[in-house]
Amino acid sequence: MTLVFGLITGTLFGVFLQQAEAIRFERQVGAMRLIDMTIVKYMLTTIVVGSIGIYLLRDLGVVEFAPRALSLGLQVIGGLVFGAGWAIIGYCPGTSIGALAEGRVGVVWPILGMLLGGIIFAFIYPAVQQYIAPIGAFGRLSVADVLGVSHWVVIAFLAVGSIALFKFFEKKGL
Amino acid sequence: MKFEAHHKPYIFGALSGLLLTLSVAVAGQFFGTSTTFPRAASGLVQLLGVDMSQIEFYTVGNGTNTLASFPNWQLLFVIGIGVGAFISAKLSGTFKVEKLPPMWVSRFGDSTRTRILFSLVGGSLAMIGARMAGGCPSGHGVSGVSQLGLSSLIALAMFFVGGIVTARVLYKGGAA
Numbered sequence: 371m372t373l374v375f376g377l378i379t380g381t382l383f384g385v386f387l388q389q390a391e392a393i394r395f396e397r398q399v400g401a402m403r404l405i406d407m408t409i410v411k412y413m414l415t416t417i418v419v420g421s422i423g424i425y426l427l428r429d430l431g432v433v434e435f436a437p438r439a440l441s442l443g444l445q446v447i448g449g450l451v452f453g454a455g456w457a458i459i460g461y462c463p464g465t466s467i468g469a470l471a472e473g474r475v476g477v478v479w480p481i482l483g484m485l486l487g488g489i490i491f492a493f494i495y496p497a498v499q500q501y502i503a504p505i506g507a508f509g510r511l512s513v514a515d516v517l518g519v520s521h522w523v524v525i526a527f528l529a530v531g532s533i534a535l536f537k538f539f540e541k542k543g544l
Numbered sequence: 545m546k547f548e549a550h551h552k553p554y555i556f557g558a559l560s561g562l563l564l565t566l567s568v569a570v571a572g573q574f575f576g577t578s579t580t581f582p583r584a585a586s587g588l589v590q591l592l593g594v595d596m597s598q599i600e601f602y603t604v605g606n607g608t609n610t611l612a613s614f615p616n617w618q619l620l621f622v623i624g625i626g627v628g629a630f631i632s633a634k635l636s637g638t639f640k641v642e643k644l645p646p647m648w649v650s651r652f653g654d655s656t657r658t659r660i661l662f663s664l665v666g667g668s669l670a671m672i673g674a675r676m677a678g679g680c681p682s683g684h685g686v687s688g689v690s691q692l693g694l695s696s697l698i699a700l701a702m703f704f705v706g707g708i709v710t711a712r713v714l715y716k717g718g719a720a
Contacts, residue, residue: 372571372573372616372617373615373616373617373620374620375567375570375571375573375617376571376573376616376617376618376620376624377620377621377623377624377627378624379563379566379567379571379573379575379621379624380620380621380622380623380624380625380627380628381624381625381627381628381631382559382563382624382628383560383563383575383621383624383625383628384624384625384626384627384628384629384630384631384632385628385629385631385632386556386557386559386560386563386628387556387560387625387628387629388628388629388632388633388636388638389632389636390552390553390555390556390557391552391553392553392556393629394645395645395647395648396645396646396647399645399647399648399711399715400647401704401707402704402707402708402710402711403708403711403712403715404708408553409553411553411554411557412553412554412556412557412560413557413681413686414557415553415554415557415558415560415561416557416560416561416564416686416690417561417685417686417689419558419560419561419564419565420560420561420562420564420686420687420690421561421689421690421691421692422561423561423562423564423565423568423690424564424565424568424691425692426565427565427568432569433568433569433572435568435574435691436691437688437691437692437693437694437695437696438678438679438684438688438693438696439678439695440693440694440695440698441695442698444676444677444678445677445678445684445695445698445699445702446698446702447676447677448672448673448674448676448677448678448699448702449673449677449698449699449700449701449702449703449705449706450673450702450705450706451669451672451673451676451677451706452670452673452674452676452677452680452702452703452706453673453702453703453704453705453706453707453708453709453710454666454669454673454706454707454709455665455666455667455669455670455671455673456666456670456681456703456706456707456710457666457706457707457708457710457711457714458662458663458665458666458669458670458710458714459662459663459667459670460645460647460648462670462674462680462681462682463577463578463580463581463671463674463680463682464575464577464578464622464625464680464681464682465681467577467622467623467625467626468625468626468628468629469629470626471625471626471627471628471630471633472629472630472632472633472638472639472640473633473639473640473641473642474640474642474645475641475642475643476642476644476645476659479660479663479664479667480663480666480667480670481667482663482664482667483663483664483665483666483667483668483670483671484581484667484668484670484671485581485584485585485588485667485671486585486667486668486671487581487667487668487669487670487671487672487675488581488582488583488584488585488586488671488675489582489585489586489588489589490668490671490672491582491601491671491672491675491676492582492585492586492596492599492601492602492609493599493601494672495599495600495601496600496601498676502676508694510693510695511693511694511695512691512692512693512694513692513693513694513697514692515694516694521692524692525692528692536554540550
């Protein structure tokens with residue numbers, strides 16, 4: 371059943387990503403060149419609605435979750451390395467599959483590159499764990515924990531901040 | 545309110561947020577895609593006859609980074625993205641066979657060899673970075689930030705910092 375849920379969820383996600391045009395090279399690189407904010411609008415809306423939904427579920431006692439563990443070394447270095455690669459290929463792992471499916475066949479090269487990266491990572495994994503992971507390791511912290519406020523305060527700020535950003539983008543035609 | 549093209553990222557973003565909520569409620573699954581790549585890649589290496597079963601990365605978590613974890617929720621989720629994007633593109637008439645992205649061609653030309661070279665380097669960096677950071681724009685960006693995870697917020701910010709700086713270098717002075 372888990373597999374069926376995965377397929378159904380992925381299919382709907384693929385439809386939404388394609389309709390929002392978030393899987394296009396031009397939209398992704400456009401965001402990084404600061405000339406087209408489509409993917410930022412899409413992502414932030416998803417995050418705001420998603421955070422309200424999952425925290426509502428948690429407050430109702432339906433689900434439990436904890437954020438991924440924080441390691442400044444892993445997230446800062448890994449994040450920057452990902453960003454550099456992302457700008458070069460113009461796709462992220464999930465969108466690359468969607469792009470292939472809408473006929474952008476040139477994405478096979480970035481996909482091959484990412485598979486290659488998966489193998490390279492296997493070899494550097496012990497060194498990453500030994501030298502980078504311990505840098506600034508703080509465990510599973512949420513922004514609400516760190517600030518010592520209710521998660522709804524953080525979500526409200528996220529929502530208001532996102533809407534302000536959206537107004538700015540629309541005004542500037544980004 | 546009239547439906548306009550520029551509302552699309554908001555409407556489909558909101559639907560994606562609802563979908564994430566439903567997925568967590570019904571299947572207990574947050575979105576994520578990047579771990580599927582090293583898993584699939586380990587299978588390709590096996591096909592070539594290379595034995596990497598003793599490498600630590602493939603032994604942790606009872607082989608969660610190997611082909612042995614297939615089929616799982618995330619693999620089907622990734623396949624689903626392809627199925628959904630295909631159906632959506634066909635139905636909306638936006639399916640288009642394109643060898644290279646036009647924005648890339650206007651900056652770097654239409655040489656396939658150049659694109660392959662950049663793609664292998666860039667793709668490797670993207671996947672090494674995603675696995676190091678512990679997620680990609682869906683796992684950290686959407687799922688992690690929705691959980692208000694500090695690690696995910698930092699990772700997402702770094703994705704964009706790395707991306708913006710690199711895009712600036714790559715497309716500096718180039719045609720739009």
